Amino acid sequence: MLLLLAAGLEIIFALATGASEGFSVLWPSIISIVAVAGSIYFLTQALKTLDVGVGYTVWTGIGSVGTVLLGVVILGESLSLAEIACFALIIGGVIGLQQSDRKPKADELPGKAAPLSVAVRCGGTASQPASMVSQTR
Numbered sequence: 001m002l003l004l005l006a007a008g009l010e011i012i013f014a015l016a017t018g019a020s021e022g023f024s025v026l027w028p029s030i031i032s033i034v035a036v037a038g039s040i041y042f043l044t045q046a047l048k049t050l051d052v053g054v055g056y057t058v059w060t061g062i063g064s065v066g067t068v069l070l071g072v073v074i075l076g077e078s079l080s081l082a083e084i085a086c087f088a089l090i091i092g093g094v095i096g097l098q099q100s101d102r103k104p105k106a107d108e109l110p111g112k113a114a115p116l117s118v119a120v121r122c123g124g125t126a127s128q129p130a131s132m133v134s135q136t137r
Contacts, residue, residue, distance in 0.1 A: 003043070003050065003059060006038075006039045006040075006043040006059055007039075007058070007062035009036070009039035010035075010062070011062075011070060013032055013035035013036040014063065015067065015070060015075075016028045016032035020032055039059075046059075054097050054098070054100075057093075057094070057097055061091070065087055065094075068087060
C-alpha cells in the first residue's frame with residue numbers, strides 16, 4: 001500500500017511539474033514539490049519491507065505508466081501503437097517483479113521446523129558457575 005501511495009504521488013509530481021511551466025506557476029510548483037517529497041517518503045517506508053531493486057522498479061513503472069495514461073485521459077496527449085506496446089511490456093514487467101518478490105510466510109514453508117529450544121548461560125563467575133536457562137522460540 002505504501003508503494004502504491006508513493007507511485008500515486010509520483011504521478012501527481014510529474015503532472016504538476018509539467019503544469020508548473022518550469023516552476024514559474026506557483027500552485028503547480030508547490031504541488032510538485034510536496035508530491036515528490038511525499039512520494040520519496042512513502043517509497044523509503046515501503047523499502048523497509050521490499051528489496052530496493054524491485055521496489056524502485058515497481059515505483060517508477062507505476063509512475064511512468066500512470067503519468068502516460070493520465071496524460072492521455074486528462075491532457076489529451078496521444079499514443080502510437082508502438083508506445084502502447086512498450087507500456088504494456090512495462091506493466092507486465094512490473095506485475096512480474098511484484099509477483100516474483102513475494103516471499104512465503106514462515107508457516108507456508110514446506111517442512112516447517114518445530115520451535116527451536118535454546119539453552120542460555122546466565123551470569124556466573126569463576127567461583128560460581130552460571131545457571132542454564134532453557135528457552136523455546
